[in-house]
Structure formats: structure tokens, C-alpha cells
Amino acid sequence: MSDANNARHAQQVAAVRPGKEISTLQRLPYFIGVSAGTVGARGLSMHLVVIPPGARANxxxxxxxxTAIYVLQGRVETRYGEGLDRSVVSEAGEFLFIPPGVPHEAINLSDTEPARAIVARNDANEQERTVPYPPPA
Incomplete structure (x- = not known):
């Protein structure tokens, strides 16, 4: 078989059925979808994140x-920028874009309902380059 045929044959459509949640540096429950580890993606990841009632990301x-986020359920405040001094609120049915290197944290504005969102990134191993940002004093 030629190299071109081998390459075409190695590329396959893959279904991912997220099972258990994982813990992340952000301290939020993630359900892994598309990534380098699950399907061999090279430049994309997409996951489901759940922010428990009243919780916030590190x-x-x-x-x-x-990072691109699509909110499925709830209202989420994202504080961002140096000192986390700027803010935007996203609701179900809205998109949010976060450029590379921008400090941020997500906060579920409900004390009774979880917030859920799809998170997509143009990095198949995104948790490898997630960096803690010291909260402002």
C-alpha cells in the first residue's frame, strides 16, 4: 500500500461518548470529547464543562x-484581563471568545442550577498549556 493510501486509511471518523468527569487545573468538571488523547486530533479540542451552582473556576x-465557548445552560460571568478587572456575562445560546494569554475565570451566577457549556480550542492538548493566574489581592 502506498504512503498516501496508508495516511488515508489511518484517518477515521470517531465517535466519543464522554463517560466520567475529570478534574482540571481550572477546578471545574470536564467531560472530555474531542482531543489528541481521545481521537488523535492534531489542532482541535472540544469538551463539555459543568460549573456547579455558585462555583467558579480557578x-x-x-x-x-x-478558546471558544457556547453556553448551553445557565448564566456565567467571565472576569478577565490583568487583575480580572473586566467582566462579561454569557447566557444560554450565546458564544464567548477568549484570546490566547488572557487571564480569566468563569463564575456560575446561579446558586441553585449548574451552568453547562461546550468549550472548543485550537489545541488538541489544551490542558498542557493551561497556566494558573494568581488572583488579584
């Missing part, structure tokens, strides 16, 4: 890659 930033 402040952090992502080195060298963009």
Missing part, C-alpha cells in the same frame, strides 16, 4: 491558543 490563562 483564575488561569491559556498559552498560545484560542
Amino acid at each position: 483564575p488561569h490563562l491559556h498559552e498560545g491558543y484560542e
